[in-house]
Amino acid sequence: MEADLITIGDEILIGQIIDTNSAWMAQKLNDEGINVRQITSISDQPAHIIATLNDSGLKASIILVTGGLGPTKDDRTKSALCTFFGTHLIENKEVLEHIIKLLTPWGASLNALNRDQALVPATATILHNKLGTAPGLWFEHKGVIFVFMPGVPFEMKYLMENEVLPRIRKLYNTSTIIHRTVLTQGLPESMLAERIAEWEDSLPGGISLAYLPSPHNIRLRLSARGEDKVYLIQLLEKKIKKLVEIIPDHIFGYEEDTMAGNIGKILKDRGLSVSVAESCTGGNIAHFFTVNPGSSAYFKGGIVAYSNELKVKLLGIDSKIIAEKGAVSKEVVEAMAVAACQLLNTDYAIATSGIAGPDGGTPEKPVGTVWIAIASSNSVVSKVYNFGNNRERNIIRSSQTALNLLRLQLIKI
16 A cells, blocks of 8 residues: 655745655554655645646555645645535534634634635545644545645644544554664675675565665664564564674664764763763764763763864873874874873763865875774774765764774773
8 A cells, every 4th residue: 555645835845844744644654554655745836736636646545635724825725625526615613613712712813714714625524633723634536545634743743643544544454564773883885785785685575674874874774564563573673683693893773772872871881981072073972972861971071172272282282293193193183082081080082183174185184084082091092084075974974983983992891
């Protein structure tokens, strides 16, 4: 079974707002075993609405539409629906009473625009919208379900969870789709695929694998479809357990985990602390730590020493070393990590120094060259990387790689 999602509104097409409704609905439908065939954003023009409904109705079993049901003149969806379904608008008494009930606490009187919200297509099944004035509309037309909901996200979500999905479950015996996401770091996509090729080839027919790369990490999404939910969960867990045996050092979490959050748990459990001395990452590593509630238990703070002057003044780096080796060097980044560990009195410290770009590189140290060091009370390790020439990606990749280097040090203990 397949569904099409359609969002109506010129504000989406001009980039004034972002369509978050479709992403949320797609996830909910997928949980029900319903594949989303297509997501489309269209204008408020009735001809465009009708043409899109015609096209989707020929190819999908369920069409979910959001937007265009408001009281203002730019919301033209209902008139287009009357043309498409060959019906007309009538005033619905229950909807009108609900609108009056919503307006009363605000001391607002019913005007013509509000009253028009109670006009609904005569052939529609009305879906009660407890949270707003525009009801949801359900049509069954030529063997296809068409559902129209307000574009306001919290109203749409209420209707989906309380009206739309329960009705779909009654009509269709949908299969179960289970997703599990494995988070990896440290291997480029091609190398990761090569490393796990045999494991991937051994996946049974009911399981599919998707590679989802980003500057933060590469997510491996395993999806299983079938009738027995318990069996599918057990099967996925068995396959993930085998994957962990193949790339143990490169898996740092699952689902919505973050690298900094998981490191924080390790540090907190062991009663350890960490600090940072950042140059090219500009405080981003500190940010990754502090977005996690309770991070004060293990993250003490950091120093953003972006200039060479501050590397000398705040961290005490020997200016002769910077002059001789350059700020982006093994010697300087290791000295930064050791200094942070001592100055901030932490068990571990992370340091970064690099050329984020887009300029500043040399033949010996091209743009994207980043040195990362991890210091503890009795050791310091460092590695050099090249993350390419995109500044924003370089900062994210440097931060994530630095965190991963700390994680690897921690799991060795």
